Every structure is written in C-alpha cells, then in structure tokens.
Amino acid sequence: MVKGTFITVEGPDGAGKTTVLNIIAEELAAEGYPIVQTREPGGSPIAEKIRQIILDKKHTEMDPRTEALLYAAARRQHLIEKIIPALEKGNIVLCDRFIDASIVYQGFARKIGIDEVLKINRFAIENTMPDLTIYFDIEPKIGLERIQKHRQGEMNRLDLETMEFHKMVREGYLQLLDRFPDRIKKVMADRPIEEVKTEVKKLILSLLVKR
C-alpha cells in the first residue's frame, strides 16, 4: 500500500518552479516532514542520462514521437527507482514536472495528440498519479526572459523552441487545469518569489493536514 504523498509542480519554462520547490523542500524538511525532492526528466541515474539525450541542444533532428517516448521511458525508470519506493516508505515526494508536462509539451504543443501521449504514459506510470499538482502560471515571455537573464548558458533544446511553441504550452496547461480542477491548482507565478512560495506552501500544507 502506498502511504506517502505525491506532489508535482508544473508550468511554462522559467515560471520559478525549481526555485520555489527548493525553498519549500528545505523549509518542510526543517519542520520535520519526510521530504524527497526530485525532478523530471531525470531524478535517477538512468533517467538523468535520458534527460541529457532529450535536452541536448544539438539534437535538433529528434522526432516528436521519439521525444515523447524518451520522456515516458525516463518517467518509468524514475518512478520505479525513486518515486514509488519513497512513497511506500511514507515520504512526501515533491517532483518538478511529471505526466502533465508530456501531455502539454508533446501532446498539445508538439501536436502529437493528447490521447496518443496519454496512452504511452499510462503504460509508463500504470496507476501512480500525483495527489496534488501545482501549476505555476506565467506568460511565456516573462519566463523566458528570466531564463535568459539568469541561466543564459543553460538554455536547453526545449527552452530554445519558438515563442509560438511556448504559448501553446501555456494554453495546454490552462486546458488541463479546466479538465482536472480537483487535482491541479493554479498559482500566479509573475510575483515576487516569497509571495509565490507562501501560496504554494499553503496549498501543500492544506493537503498534508487532510492525510
């Protein structure tokens, strides 16, 4: 039986997910919560290797379905090696992106189709879905400006996609929010880090007190 709590954060590139998750993970751990912080694609040695292949700026010829399969493969490995064992031990798993990113980036923005991408991801994850997903909403232009300003050297293949693509990503997330209102909660991410962090932490704590 799975005893832990599975929480994911999602949103356009540069929305501030990693920054806020780092702060919250540290605070919750200091407050005594059993936290396991991780990310996708990656989070385990094999999945991190797949990440390097997917995000390599030189891999401009990667086919969209290859990309979708690689994300799903990385997800499967990460789930089996890290997420499920952590949940079985009763931990709170805070994961930077999960299945919703594939639905939005590959299914919607790459135009493979949401149902096609869901199919391969159902195969990858079987029944493990997040208990709560926090969606960081931001205009792609602002997110990308943040990345350009602070992480210029670390722009990956997906960051370098067209503005049209990034707008589709946001549109895709907003559609998912309408489809899964009980699981996905929206936070406006175009505010100071402290404000965003406070709201995200409140959402997490309100789930934890119910469990």
Ligand SMILES: Nc1ncnc2c1ncn2[C@@H]1O[C@H](COP(=O)(O)OP(=O)(O)OP(=O)(O)O)[C@@H](O)[C@H]1O
């Ligand atoms: N609320 C904020 N206001 C201004 N700058 C921010 C804010 N949150 C994060 N940043 C800065 O923006 C940059 C991108 O943030 P971060 O890496 O946390 O975003 P992300 O959502 O994880 O992006 P990606 O999905 O592309 O990895 C970082 O340099 C960070 O310091």
Ligand SMILES: Cc1cn([C@H]2C[C@H](O)[C@@H](COP(=O)(O)O)O2)c(=O)[nH]c1=O
């Ligand atoms: C899990 C997942 C991610 N992506 C995209 C989203 C980002 O552009 C990159 C990951 O980079 P980050 O700095 O770690 O956010 O990959 C995707 O397209 N599909 C997915 O399933």
